[in-house]
Amino acid sequence: MSSEQPGVVWSLQGYSKADEFLRTEFPVTREQVLQLREVITPDADDPLMLLNYDVPTGVWPAVDAVLRCGPPDPELDYQIGAYASE
Secondary structure (H helix, E strand, C coil): CCCCCCCEEEEEEEEECCCCCEEEEEEECHHHHHHHCCCCCCCCCCCCCCCCEECCHHHHHHHHHHHCCCCCCCCEEEEEEEEECC
16 A cells, blocks of 8 residues: 555544454544654654554653644554555
8 A cells, every 4th residue: 555546544543452443533634644753653664654553642742732633542542554445
């Protein structure tokens, strides 16, 4: 999957700590991904964060400053990543 292909969707995803099911999803624009790279360092060969990256609670204030997504739910683990839209 390439970020230049149509249909690439980034999101902040919240997974239940109890059962690991996806509980919430917050859309992320390409421009926001570029800002988030300063907060969550992607792998060197993945500059546009096409893989999934954990969002530690310690960086949440910086993530919220970019996404305006509000406070994290303590019952969820969060990741930022991309997937192909349908």
